[in-house]
Amino acid sequence: MRPGAWLAWAALVFFAVNLAGVIGTVVLDSFSRRWFDSWVPDGYTSGWYSAAWKEFSLGRVLGTTVEVTLLVVGISLLVGVPAAYALARRDFPGKRAVTVLFVLPILVPPIAYGIPLATMLYKVHLAGTMAGVVAANLVPSIPFVIFTMTPFIEQIDARIEAAARVCGAGSGTVLVRILTPLLLPGMLAAGILVLVRTFGMFELTFLTSGPTSQTLVVTLFSAVNSAGIRSAQSVDAMAVVYTGSVAVLLLIALRFVNPTQLVARSTD
Amino acid sequence: MSTITAAPKLALRHRLAERGVDRTLLLVVPGVLALIALFCYPFLYGLQLSFQPTKGGALGAYRTFFSDPFQRKSIWATFSLAIPASLINVGASVPISYRMRRDFRGKRLILALLVVPISLGTVLTAEGILEFYGPAGWFNRTLHLLGLADSPVRLTMNYTGVLLSLIISGFPFAYLLTHSYLSGIHPSLEKAAATLGADRWNRFRHITFPLLLPGLMTTFCLTFVMAFAVFPSALMVGDPDGSTHVISIEAYEAALERFDYAAGCADAMIMTALMLLVIGVVAGLRSRLYRGATGGKG
Numbered sequence: 001m002r003p004g005a006w007l008a009w010a011a012l013v014f015f016a017v018n019l020a021g022v023i024g025t026v027v028l029d030s031f032s033r034r035w036f037d038s039w040v041p042d043g044y045t046s047g048w049y050s051a052a053w054k055e056f057s058l059g060r061v062l063g064t065t066v067e068v069t070l071l072v073v074g075i076s077l078l079v080g081v082p083a084a085y086a087l088a089r090r091d092f093p094g095k096r097a098v099t100v101l102f103v104l105p106i107l108v109p110p111i112a113y114g115i116p117l118a119t120m121l122y123k124v125h126l127a128g129t130m131a132g133v134v135a136a137n138l139v140p141s142i143p144f145v146i147f148t149m150t151p152f153i154e155q156i157d158a159r160i161e162a163a164a165r166v167c168g169a170g171s172g173t174v175l176v177r178i179l180t181p182l183l184l185p186g187m188l189a190a191g192i193l194v195l196v197r198t199f200g201m202f203e204l205t206f207l208t209s210g211p212t213s214q215t216l217v218v219t220l221f222s223a224v225n226s227a228g229i230r231s232a233q234s235v236d237a238m239a240v241v242y243t244g245s246v247a248v249l250l251l252i253a254l255r256f257v258n259p260t261q262l263v264a265r266s267t268d
Numbered sequence: 269m270s271t272i273t274a275a276p277k278l279a280l281r282h283r284l285a286e287r288g289v290d291r292t293l294l295l296v297v298p299g300v301l302a303l304i305a306l307f308c309y310p311f312l313y314g315l316q317l318s319f320q321p322t323k324g325g326a327l328g329a330y331r332t333f334f335s336d337p338f339q340r341k342s343i344w345a346t347f348s349l350a351i352p353a354s355l356i357n358v359g360a361s362v363p364i365s366y367r368m369r370r371d372f373r374g375k376r377l378i379l380a381l382l383v384v385p386i387s388l389g390t391v392l393t394a395e396g397i398l399e400f401y402g403p404a405g406w407f408n409r410t411l412h413l414l415g416l417a418d419s420p421v422r423l424t425m426n427y428t429g430v431l432l433s434l435i436i437s438g439f440p441f442a443y444l445l446t447h448s449y450l451s452g453i454h455p456s457l458e459k460a461a462a463t464l465g466a467d468r469w470n471r472f473r474h475i476t477f478p479l480l481l482p483g484l485m486t487t488f489c490l491t492f493v494m495a496f497a498v499f500p501s502a503l504m505v506g507d508p509d510g511s512t513h514v515i516s517i518e519a520y521e522a523a524l525e526r527f528d529y530a531a532g533c534a535d536a537m538i539m540t541a542l543m544l545l546v547i548g549v550v551a552g553l554r555s556r557l558y559r560g561a562t563g564g565k566g
Binding site: 005007008009011012015016018019021022023024025026029036037039079080082083085086087089090091092093095098101102104105107108109110111112113115116117118119120135136138139142143146200202203207217220221224225232235236239240242243246247249250254 | 287288289290292293294295296298299300302303304306307308309310311313314315317360363364366367378381382383384385386387388389390391392393394395396397399400404405406407409436439493496497499500503504516519520523524529532533535536537539540543544547
């Protein structure tokens with residue numbers, strides 16, 4: 001494996017250099033006065049950030065983003081955790097069908113179910129509203145919570161609950177005083193992961209949002225793609241704001257969860 | 269009398285409970301209902317809508333898709349991007365995660381470096397690719413400086429640009445998955461092979477790789493799902509009217525630019541069918557592989 005080792009390191013270094021180049025150019029450009037045909041910009045300014053903040057009304061967009069994200073996290077935890085509990089603890093007829101129902105939204109590309117979903121939302125006049133965006137984002141989030149929570153629930157010995165019942169605890173007490181404290185780390189992990197994913201979820205929000213319910217990713221995309229003359233720098237400034245916020249969320253997430261959980265979505 | 273009527277009720281409840289049906293199952297109901305309302309129903313609605321185009325009979329939308337070469341070619345465009353991208357991502361993550369099994373100084377730094385692109389987002393990646401690999405970007409300047417290219421190499425607004433963006437955004441996922449599969453294979457298996465005289469290459473070829481292969485196929489599936497649905501980057505760094513006119517762009521343009529919902533839904537259905545076909549083929553191949561214990565951490 002000696003040549004293999006060199007190859008691996010070379011690939012890693014090449015990836016790192018290119019990554020640094022891609023990020024570096026955008027960050028540098030967002031601070032540049034003018035940058036055309038040279039190695040480095042002609043001058044530096046931080047004016048693009050305040051320009052982008054005003055031009056794209058980022059304050060309102062960030063507010064919407066936070067609102068949508070928190071609603072999605074809250075609802076998907078509320079719906080997903082009990083379902084994960086039932087799936088982890090019981091073996092019932094039709095369990096396979098239910099599991100398939102929960103796996104499909106993870107496997108089918110968001111665009112493929114997003115278009116029929118958006119069409120349906122237009123029909124019931126929910127498209128463009130905050131409720132529509134939240135509903136669309138719940139589709140991948142609920143299964144994601146379920147599959148993230150299942151191993152956490154399986155770790156809890158069912159005899160602990162049985163013991164609590166023997167000691168006279170009712171279902172409510174078992175839930176509040178036994179299960180919730182034990183499941184809190186798992187719920188935190190699932191919640192943070194859904195937070196990161198919803199924050200960055202482009203396709204579904206793009207298909208279902210209207211002018212007042214756009215999240216930051218969609219605004220960013222529209223700024224690049226819509227007609228009109230926009231300076232590349234102010235778009236870059238907004239991209240840096242976006243990436244900065246995701247990076248902060250991701251750093252918080254990595255304190256609580258193992259990075260492999262970010263992607264291990266449905267490994268059987 | 270009351271005891272007689274109560275007895276069968278109780279018995280039924282007991283029999284159901286023995287098969288796992290009791291009140292706990294009610295907990296799964298909200299989740300199932302939500303997904304039926306937000307996933308199954310819209311999907312069936314879309315399927316039904318795709319058979320009701322304004323003209324051309326029940327299969328009109330599908331016939332239009334397959335008879336128009338521009339639309340039909342979007343399938344080829346999608347596959348010719350998604351398959352190389354997923355193969356490169358999975359292929360590159362094997363040797364790198366093989367290296368990363370050992371503990372060494374700076375391992376956390378490299379891990380962080382590999383995870384960073386997840387936070388980049390499509391737009392920053394696209395802008396970065398446009399500016400870094402563009403004709404006046406650092407990449408072409410470096411090539412020029414090293415004397416490798418006389419005129420700038422065209423890497424953006426075409427197939428290469430989209431492929432680059434798929435690698436930058438997909439590689440971290442492929443790597444993290446491969447890493448977790450590889451750490452599930454116990455090192456003692458390789459040590460045993462080493463005591464029996466197998467060299468590094470044979471240990472990898474005959475011990476680690478066969479055990480890793482099922483995991484690699486799952487990784488391939490998940491990376492493929494991501495690459496298959498490539499949408500924003502194909503618009504921004506690609507050539508959306510030509511070589512990177514992928515099927516998701518076709519579906520989006522039909523539904524939300526031409527407002528032809530039947531065609532949009534038909535495209536979405538074709539997309540889903542192709543996706544499930546590929547997953548089915550990979551899952552079929554995977555089920556023929558060894559699936560026993562890997563002696564791992566679990």
